[in-house]
Amino acid sequence: MxxxxxxxxxxxxxxxxxxxxxxxxxxxxxxxxxxxxxxxxxxxxxxxxxxxxxxxxxxxxxxxxxxxxxxxxxxxxxxxxxxxxxxxxxxxxxxxxxxxxxxxxxxxxxxxxxxxxxxxxxxxxxxxxxxxxxxxxxxxxxxxxxxxxxxxxxxxxxxxxxxxxxxxxxxxxxxxxxxTLNDFALSHPAGSLGKRLLLRVEDVMHAGDELPAVVSGTLLKDAIIRMSEKGLGMLAVTDQSGCLKGVFTDGDLRRLFQERDNFSGLAVDHIMHNNPKTIDAGKLATEALKHMQQNHVNGLLVTDNDNRLIGALNMHDLLKARIV
Incomplete structure (x- = not known):
């Protein structure tokens, strides 16, 4: 045998x-x-x-x-x-x-x-x-x-x-x-390759009422409630005209709880990051993934040419779209 x-x-x-x-x-x-x-x-x-x-x-x-x-x-x-x-x-x-x-x-x-x-x-x-x-x-x-x-x-x-x-x-x-790769993707729109090549940030981002955002000066308590409601693990901070000023994440919140006990009168502006990671809506979703990986973040804010906030997405959105 x-x-x-x-x-x-x-x-x-x-x-x-x-x-x-x-x-x-x-x-x-x-x-x-x-x-x-x-x-x-x-x-x-x-x-x-x-x-x-x-x-x-x-x-x-x-x-x-x-x-x-x-x-x-x-x-x-x-x-x-x-x-x-x-x-x-x-x-x-x-x-x-x-x-x-x-x-x-x-x-x-x-x-x-x-x-x-x-x-x-x-x-x-x-x-x-x-x-x-x-x-x-x-x-x-x-x-x-x-x-x-x-x-x-x-x-x-x-x-x-x-x-x-x-x-x-x-x-x-x-x-x-x-x-080209784009030609190939057009023949495979339902496949994972087609999705990776064709989907853009605007196709997967959250916009409108789904945006996790508050205006500058919002108290931390109200900001935390807003961030929890939207479930993206981050919160954008804008001025009254909608221009992006900063970002606050659930990771920041955990670190804040470790550092202090009193949050009375604290506004989100005092703890936000002033230079949030952003991306254009027209960029490919694969570029968003690369941007997240390179900067070790789980989410990105989407802005227009005038720095106005128009969207947000996180790693979970890319997973759902089978980009990852």
Missing amino acids: ANSKQYLAWARDVLHIESQALDEIAASLNEHFVQAAEALLECTGRVVIMGMGKSGHIGRKMAATMASTGTPAFFVHPAEAAHGDLGMIVDGDVVIAISNSGENEEVTVIIPALKRKAVTLICITSKATSTMARHADIHITAAVSKEACPLGLAPTSSTTAVMGLGDALAVVLLRARSF
């Missing part, structure tokens, strides 16, 4: 073989890859990817990666294409068909129909003499010397190689289009 050392040896062997397969694919890239990249960049329609079995799974991943990185793409099942879904493919599209052998019947049977459309057919197979390769407008050879499966049957190294090839195409297109 195999032991833990044998399991690790087998696993490392698989990864070593698959790593070699990727090196082989990288070394084999030639002008056909360049032609494929150029055809995809010049595509006036969408990129349609198809494949059966394991190739189909890779095709779905390839389409998802391209779609999220600036290349409109979707997957069409070859068998469904032969029964009506070919109508999803229109003039100007680029079709990428994947098959290790290049002889997949579900793909080859629809090649004549594809040829009647004004589309560019890119085939990715391991055999340059296969049916799919011979009928392709552009053929990319994705051949590996060895499968990681010891029986040489289960697609392993070959599927890894084609998946890597798909990633290579997607990233080449991304870089050629100068696709």
